[in-house]
Structure formats: C-alpha cells, structure tokens
Amino acid sequence: MISDYELIMRFIKGEQSCFEKLIHRHKNKVFAYISLYIRDQALAEDIFQDTFLKVIQSVKAGKYSDNGKFLSWVMRIAHNLIIDHFRRLKQMNTISNDNYESDLFNSKRFAEDNVEDDMIKKQIHQDVRKMISHLPDDQREVVILRHYAGLSFREIADITDVSINTALGRMRYALINMRKLIEEKNISLTLN
Amino acid sequence: MNNKIYPRAVFKEIENMKPMAFNSTPFILYQDIKVEDIDIFEDAWGFNSEFNDVIDFLGKVKVVPGQSLTKTLIEKIRKQV
Numbered sequence A: 001m002i003s004d005y006e007l008i009m010r011f012i013k014g015e016q017s018c019f020e021k022l023i024h025r026h027k028n029k030v031f032a033y034i035s036l037y038i039r040d041q042a043l044a045e046d047i048f049q050d051t052f053l054k055v056i057q058s059v060k061a062g063k064y065s066d067n068g069k070f071l072s073w074v075m076r077i078a079h080n081l082i083i084d085h086f087r088r089l090k091q092m093n094t095i096s097n098d099n100y101e102s103d104l105f106n107s108k109r110f111a112e113d114n115v116e117d118d119m120i121k122k123q124i125h126q127d128v129r130k131m132i133s134h135l136p137d138d139q140r141e142v143v144i145l146r147h148y149a150g151l152s153f154r155e156i157a158d159i160t161d162v163s164i165n166t167a168l169g170r171m172r173y174a175l176i177n178m179r180k181l182i183e184e185k186n187i188s189l190t191l192n
Numbered sequence B: 001m002n003n004k005i006y007p008r009a010v011f012k013e014i015e016n017m018k019p020m021a022f023n024s025t026p027f028i029l030y031q032d033i034k035v036e037d038i039d040i041f042e043d044a045w046g047f048n049s050e051f052n053d054v055i056d057f058l059g060k061v062k063v064v065p066g067q068s069l070t071k072t073l074i075e076k077i078r079k080q081v
Helices: A004-012 A016-038 A041-060 A070-092 A115-133 A137-147 A153-160 A164-185 B008-016 B040-045 B052-058 B067-080
Strands: none
Touching: A004 A016, A004 A041, A004 A070, A016 A041, A016 A070, A016 A137, A016 B067, A041 A070, A041 B067, A070 A153, A115 A137, A115 A164, A115 B052, A137 A153, A137 A164, A137 B052, A153 A164, A153 B040, A164 B040, A164 B052
C-alpha cells in the first residue's frame, strides 16, 4: 500500500487523484470524530469538508512535514476547527452544543437486516450516542479519538495538548462513567 | 520402604517426565511478539481487560460520511485545485 506521505508528494507534483485516495482512506475516522463531537449533523458535515480543504491549503503552502502521522495531523486541524466553532458560538452567546439533536447514524445502512434487527441496532446506536454525549467534553474527546478515530494515546495527548497520563486518566474516568450510565439506565450491551 | 513415604503417583509422574524442551512453552523471540495496533500505554493501564464490555459496546457504532458528502467534498477539491 502506498504511504500517506508518498500520496502527498505525488499530489504536490500534480497527481490530483492521490489526494482523493487520502480522503477515501481517512474519511471515516475524521468524520466519526467530528460528528460524534459536534452532534449537529449539518455542522459536522461542514467542518468535515472544511478540514480537508484546510489540509489541501496547508499541504500546498508546504506546512506539512511528514513524521508518518498524516491522520494525526488531519485530526489536529479538525480539532482546531471544532474549537474555533465553539469559540465563535461563545462570542455570539448563542445556543450550546447540547441543544442540537440529529440522526447521527443515518448514514449507516443495514440493507440486509430485517426491520426488527434494524430497530435494535438503531436503539443501540442511540444508546451509545447518548452515553458518549453525557460525558464531560475532555473525556468525550479522548473516547472518540481513541475508539472512533483510532489514534494512539501519544497522538491524542499531542492533539489535546495534555500529557499521556492525563489522556489515559480521562479515558479511565470516561470508561467508569459510561459503565455507571449503562447500569443506571439499564442498557443492554448485546444484540438479542 | 520408600513407597510408604512417597506416594506411588509421584514416582510415576517423575518417571514420565520429559526434558523441559519437549513439553514446556517454547521461548519466543522479541521480534515475534506482535505489538502492531497495540497501544502500549493503553495495554499498561489494562483498559481492554477491565472495561471490555463498555469498549465492545462502543464498537457497535460505525459513523461514516454519506456518499453524497464525500462526492461534494471531492468536487470542491477539484475546483480548488
């Protein structure tokens, strides 16, 4: 498989399709991070697009230096865009992130499942989403970056500007909190 | 005389014993230990063993961008480039 760095180099030399390959390679992780964090589907889609457009601008401006962590770099850009968004909201003193509600999982289709299985899966998706949304911001971010973006704790620590131990501690609290929520809400952890 | 002190079974076991190399767990080289895709910090904190139920639950969700969103993004990029 061609490395991310090689694809970027080829893109810089004019092979446009190489950047499209990068998008297809990493889009799921980037989108999962943004949409689970932002919650508002339309806004998440905007930030998703802005992230890759900003990546292109930065690559063209020669701001990307390869250290074998292209995805981590993209995530940092997405993280900064999300922070910018919340700063703007705060300045405008408008609605909070909690007021958004949308069908986050509508892009996942279960064509082969019957209606009952589909409903159960949707219920589990809603439960997982609710569980994540109940976490404090810093814990939620670590959970999403680790389990949906697939980043290592070293990368998570870099992106969120904390030590590795702090990131690990946040994850531990998040897992404890989620287990409590599962017990309190009596959520079933398996498909029946 | 010794049979009374040591049960027969013990002797039998010793008789059946083989040199360690034949039946013990073989040594593995450091290079043989699979560490790819394992976060050593996470491993050290033992999240996967302690919270496997919660982690499995998280894994039931797959969030993916719709095809139209990806298509729109690629079109935007083509225009920009």
